[in-house]
Amino acid sequence: MRYSMIAAGIVLASAAQADTPTLTVYTYDSFVSDWGPGPAVEKAFEAECECDLNLVGTGDGAALLSRLLLEGARTKADIVLGLDTNLMAAAAETGIFALHGQEDVAFDLPVEWDDSMFVPFDWGYFAFVYDKTKLTDVPKNFKELADSDLKIVIQDPRSSTPGLGLLMWVKAAYDDGASEMWRGLSDNILTVTKGWSEAYGLFLDGEADMVLSYTTSPAYHLIAEEDDTKAAAQFDEGHYLQVEVVAKVAHTEQQGLADQFLAFVVSETFQEIIPTTNWMYPAVTPAAGLPDGFETLTVPENALLYPSGDAQQVRDGALEEWRAALSE
Known part of the structure; x- marks a missing residue:
């Protein structure tokens, strides 16, 4: 039974x-x-x-x-x-x-x-996040970043939406000058990760000065960890949405x-x-x-965005520019 x-x-x-x-x-x-x-x-x-x-x-x-x-x-x-x-x-x-x-x-x-x-x-807006206790001379645009000795971690645009967002950001800001900007940035790039988590982890481990993330990322450290040492650099070209x-x-x-x-x-x-x-x-x-805490975040003065149809047309060319610049 x-x-x-x-x-x-x-x-x-x-x-x-x-x-x-x-x-x-x-x-x-x-x-x-x-x-x-x-x-x-x-x-x-x-x-x-x-x-x-x-x-x-x-x-x-x-x-x-x-x-x-x-x-x-x-x-x-x-x-x-x-x-x-x-x-x-x-x-x-x-x-x-x-x-x-x-x-x-x-x-x-x-x-x-x-x-x-x-x-x-x-x-959200893409941005480069840094540690305020370690970096005081913060670049105000891509040109200053390219001219610096700072090391950055970015994500692969073929697998990551932040990585693709960076491609579109540079293209929207510099158009025909995007290839030249990527050549300038190439020696700043410490590594290209498959996804966001890997890149942010490297930054938190102190492997890089800045990481491609979001203007909202410092809110995590502030609210969840009570740590106000992280900030997002504001670029005067604008930020991609x-x-x-x-x-x-x-x-x-x-x-x-x-x-x-x-x-x-x-x-x-x-x-x-x-x-x-x-x-x-x-x-x-x-x-x-x-x-509370979101009011402290960087708010871009200029939002950059390709409409979805235009983004599809721009993407392949922007990807080829990126690949060519990083392979030189």
Whole structure:
């Protein structure tokens, strides 16, 4: 009798698991890390949806697009979270995404948003972060950085959205002079990492003077560690803007859950999680405002951004300029 009761319990548990729908979300690795938004997002959404939220890390943001291009319509993702404006046009061309249906949301972004396929969930400005106790002569632009002996760590634009953002930043700031600027910067580059986490780790270990990150990165040190020694250098060419987005895969078998998740992303619950886990600005500012400490951050005087269609056209040429300059 005891064994039959155990067997019955196993059958009931298996049936319950089978009845629980799963929503699979492809995203970048830092989002699903223990210190990223993933754990809090998973807990909050599962409390609403009575489902299993399966967050799948696929590398950095640009690697996420590469996986989608490889899988195409065969992808197991229901939702893709972590592309940005530099990758949106290429992602749209895959034909795997559906309209989002979130037209009535009042987004709080530095730019107007009217895309019907991709929903913004956070945003920030790329910047070089440094330690104020170690670096006092801070470059005010790319030219001063190139003329200095400072060592920087950047990310690979083929696998990382910050790395790609740097390419677009230099191109937007210098246009036809981008190749020359990269040649000037080449001897400042200590190494090029696959993703953001590796690069930032090298900086924190003291391997480099500056690291490509975000103007919001010092907020982590200030709020989470009570450390005010990190800052973002303000460049007078302006700073390139990143808007990160989420989208629904058209052929998902979880249409209702996918739509529920998109609505959840722009909700107060999700947006309150972003500032102190992803360390970016929320796409919809929560009623309580931003956490204390965000008011101390560098605010660029000039925002640079290619529209998504233009970014796709610029990207290949900018990548070739970068590769050529670094191989000389």
